[in-house]
Amino acid sequence: MEIIGYFASLLIGISLGLIGGGGSILTVPVLVYLFGVDPILATAYSLFVVGASSLVGAFPKYKQGLINVKTAVIFGIPSIAAVYATRKFIVPLIPSEVFTLGDFVVTKSILMMVLFAILMVAASISMIRGKCEQCEKEKLGTYVEEEQVFNYPMILLEGAVVGTLTGLVGAGGGFLIIPALVMLSKLSMKQAVGTSLLIIAAKSLIGFTGDLGHQVIDWNLLLIVTGLAIVGIFLGDIISKKVDGNKLKVGFGWFVLVMGMYILIQQLAFPLK
Template structure:
């Protein structure tokens, strides 16, 4: 299973490099099901893996001028505040054993994995559906209040389940702020990197970190993002995105079945 886990780790980076988002949503399932890491600890490890990988991935976009720093700050600051609140107050407030129904016990780990799986199903829809070109170009970007609100939502999601939230950030940047897709992807990677690494720092006092395990997984994912970035110059990512979306959908449904019906 560990060999499978390390192989899946490189796929996380490849997917980030190829389609610019969505790959991080695989990190927690890989850690939980292939490496047998505790769910709450897996969300902490995921923050480091996703943050480090996204930071490396954002470097090439920064060199090419495809990062909007002002948008990253406007979106990122509310996210960081939400992550701090979530990691320090919301996540610890969830009891380890929530409810018992016959032979089924709803635990904190089960709740987090089901919530994660539902987000995977939601994210898969955005990947599977065909992108339509916006023909109305004279619409004004959304107000800062909407961006701040979106940043808060992403921060809560990142804090709870350790996912970068690129499946939420990129559509927000394109549809609300009208950023070009390449700039949206680059800006999203920077926001994900800052959010995730900040969330990891916020979690250091709450978890014992096994660096001898975490660093190799992270390095493998980083190698993956270089491979994905190279492949993106050879392969049309628009054709791969729906296929990856179907994979995420199936994985999300599997997690729901496993956590609720097979317990």
């Protein structure tokens, strides 16, 4: 199972390199089901893997001028604060047994995995949906960049919500961040993807520090998985130049949907203790 896990770690990065996101949604299931990591610890590990991978992926985007630093700072501050507070204070406060439904005991681990499965289903729907109007305009060369006007209250709220979700389930939340950057900050899709990588890197890595002291970290496993994911990013970037990214995104979306439904059913019928 570990060998399969290492291969899956490579796929996490390949997905990020191919379609600019989605790979982080696989990190927790890979850690839990293939490496046997406790679900709570897996969400912490995921933050490090996602953060380090996104940071590496952000460098070429920055060189290409596809990262809007001002937007990253405005959106990132509430997001970083929320993810750090969630990992440092909220997650440790969640009791081992959250509540009971008849004979079914909802433990902290079950709650985390169910929340993650719901997020996977939401992410998959976002990926499966048809091409956005702006993407088509950009492809045809008819997209005109609008003057950037910040909707500060909504940006702060969205940043805080995404940060809290990231803290709870350990996913980067790119599928939530990118639409927000397009709609609330008036960025082009390409700029939104690049900027989201920087935001994800910052909030994930800083959020991970909130677990230090609460969790015993297996650095050997964590660094191997992270290293493979980073290698996967470069492989994905090479493949992306030869394959239609939109078709890959839809196919990957269906895969994530099936995975999300499997985890949801597995946790409710045969939960990991």
